[in-house]
Every structure is written in structure tokens, then in C-alpha cells.
Amino acid sequence: MPAERPRILYVSDLAYPARGRRYCDEDIHLTSRLREDFDLALCHPRDAAALMDAFDAVVVRNSGPVLGYLDVYDDFRRRALAAGTRVYNPLTGKGDMAGKQYLLDLTAAGFPVVPTVDRAEDLPLLPDAGRYVVKPKLGADSIGLRIVSREEAAEAADGTVLVQPHVDFAYEVSFYFVDDAFQYALYAPHTDRRWQLEPYEPTASDLEFARRFIDWNTVRHGIQRVDACRAPDGSLLLVELEDLNPYLSLDAVDDTRRDAFVAAMKASLRRFVTGSA
Template identity: 50%
Template structure:
């Protein structure tokens, strides 16, 4: 039987979420069909050559193990490592520059810049959101006025993202395996963003989410399209998480969870069969 290295950090603490519970559940399910070992991301480069497939899951922010992650990315190419997700995505697995690209391509996204010279391209608002490109889980996030933005952000710095503050109605996330939609969740109370409920998307909602899945076009893996509903009722992309999206698996119905796990197993098996 082929061997899987499941990369996760069971000790990482995330606000409002229990990463370790999700991955313990998921590994428990995958072990029923696969030969699997759990590994911390800081140790993965010592072992992944000994396994047929590396599944990269709830490992926490890359900033916590940047050196190991960069080596891992190099090894994928130089040693032809097989991974899940496939590392051919254009979203979060490569940082946040894709937000700039999607802004220029005029996708339905919260407009984003990394250059103060482009400030006039943003919608005018009283408050702007400033955050580091390599941030995660709101690390380094600030809410500033225009004057404060120009005082805080180094004009020569291209490692900071600037966006208008959106007074949204709610946040909603769409979850996909490969290019197949699985479920959607939303936070009806925006002050409690991790108190999620199942959401039934409209055709327009799915068309919105699928436009980013098609743009990204990864070979295989799990993706989460995070969006917000603005005051005009339009969906805007917040983030395209194609590296290790938290799935909120323990917050969905047993029926949806079983369907997700079954689809995931089929996707993983397809990758293993091609090795």
C-alpha cells in the first residue's frame, strides 16, 4: 500500500478554531483507507521523500516555518514530490500578490494595491485595511484613515497590502475539492465570524465562486473561496485559499461531512493511482 505523509501542526492555536480537532478527525477517516503518518511542518523535509504523497493540511501560517516551506517548494520541483494540494495554484500558496493581479483583471474582489502611488485606484472610504503580504489570521492587520496610511506605510515597501474597508453584510465561504463544489458556510453575525452556519448558494453565488476556481486551475486539491456580501448585495472575493484551507468540517452536518470525506478519498486515490 502506498504511503501518505500528512503534514499538520496539532499545537497551532487559531482564534475561534480548533485546527487539531479537524485534522485528528480527518486523519482518523483517511486511515480507514490509506497508510498514513502525521508530521509537523518543521520536520516534513526530513521525511517526505520516503512517502508517495504529502498531504499539506492545517499547518498554520507559513511565517512560522518559512525556511522549511521554501525548501519544501524547491523539493517539489527538484525531487518530483507528489503533493496534495498540487502546488501549481496561483492563490494563497504563493502569497497575496494574486489579489493585485485579480484587481487589475477587474474580478469581483475587494480592490487591493501594494503601492501608495496607486492609492487613487481604490474606492474612497473613511477607513482602509492595511496588512502584511505574509500575514495570516489577522496578524499585523490595521484599520487606518487615509492620512494614517500615508504616515504608516513605507512608499518603497511592496510587502504591505492596502484595501478599502468594506462594511459588509456577512462573510461566506465556498469549499471545493478539485473543481467540484462541496458546501458553503457563512457567518450571519459578522461580529462572530467563526460561528458558522450552512449556506445555500444561488446559481449566481456559485458562478462567482467557480470563476476563481477556474482562474486558479490547480490540478487537484481542496480550495476555499472566501467572500463578503457588500451593502449593495454583491459578493466580493476576500481570499482564495488553495494551500491549506481550514474546512470547518466539525461544524457541518454529518451528511455533508461524509460526502466531503468520500469525495476527498476518491480525489486522493486518483492521485495515488497516477504515481
């Protein structure tokens, strides 16, 4: 049974050079607030497997793309699952945590997602477009993303990459959830500046859209970010369901919403650690 002040191992790569974001600032703030309720230590993702047995739970936050240390991450997953270690977010997510296969699955199931295929013979299933986006199935943070012609897309679509039509969207918007509770939304009004975010007040239909993906996923405890784009017809299309280590852009919200988010995360984490949910 966890102590009155549960012990948390907080995993982050403070030095990861994220474009337009400062992981260290966000995690310094979050850890300072979590220490009010938990005994906490911070470590690099490469050290998590060796240290996690001494803690009541492991919180994976801004740990960077796992492509840079995939063997270490796979070992961490195996050991955590075998030992029944509480990992927040739990390692059962079907979104980015498991790769990009979900974009194919959701396309096939008729969800409102940017249409996605992975083989040349399926290209006719995509809307006609002058340009196409090709990206690795195990990609993250736009690593390996290319914008190509249809002919180049056909050559690349060998089952190892995803192919999508290049959508001329009006803007990107992100919805942030703790467990199944909506916290706030942010959007990038300038399409060429993805991480210059401003507060966004979602409509009821916007939230209904985002909740479809939260309900679809299997993460009952933790933090998720639903990234979408506003298509030319005014609809929203899913771009990414980030359920591993979503950057929160807490510096873009006001003090009231930031404090509310921290309170929701503390309550969620305590329920998760004590098994009281």
C-alpha cells in the first residue's frame, strides 16, 4: 500500500531540443506543484527502468520521441508490464503510444480523421490532392515527414509509412484531457507556426468530436491531447491522438486554468496510485 505521500518517479528529457517548446520549463513547473502532494524524483527516460522499483508510480511526461532510445523504451515497457508497475499514462493506450497504426484503423472505421493509407494499392481510397504527406509509422515530432507528389507517394507506400492527402486546413487545435475530463483547448491561428498557441473556446460540437477519441482509447487514467485540424469544409479532422507524453503548453493558458489542470492531475494521480478509482 502506498505511503500517505506516494513516491513518484517523474520521467522527462529536460534537454530534448523540441522546436518551439521548452520541455524543461513545463516540467520544472509541474514537478514543483506535484511535490506539494507527492515525494518525487526526476530522471531521464534511459534511467527509468533501473529506478522504477523504488517508487509507487512512474509518471512519463516530456520524455521526447522514443525513436532515439527505442531499445531502452521497449525494455522499460517489458519490465513495467511484467512487474505490474503503475505507469502514468498506463501502457495500454491505442494512440501514439502504440505507433501510428491507429490512424489506419480509424480511417477504416469511418472516424473523422485525416484519411490515411499505407500501401500504394490503397491510394485511390484517398481524396485527390495535389500533394501528399508521407511519414513513418513510428515517427514523432515530424521526424521523417515529407510532402510529395502522388507518384512519389505511390513509390513510398510500402507498408512502413503512412500516406495522407495534404489538407489545406485553416488552423490546428488541441484539446487537453485528464482522465476523461476536458481541461482546456489551444489553437495555432497561424498555420506556419504550430507552437505559437492561443486559448481556444471549443463549441459543443468541438468537444463532442474530441471526446469520441478519448472514449475510443483505453486510457482511463492519465493525460491525453487530441490534435485536430479545421478542414476547408469547416469540419474537424483528427491529426494525432497523443497518449504517451503529450506536451501541455501550460505557458499558453492563464493561471486559473493552469491551477485547475494541476489540481486535476494531482487528483487523477492519487486515485491511480491508491487504486481508489
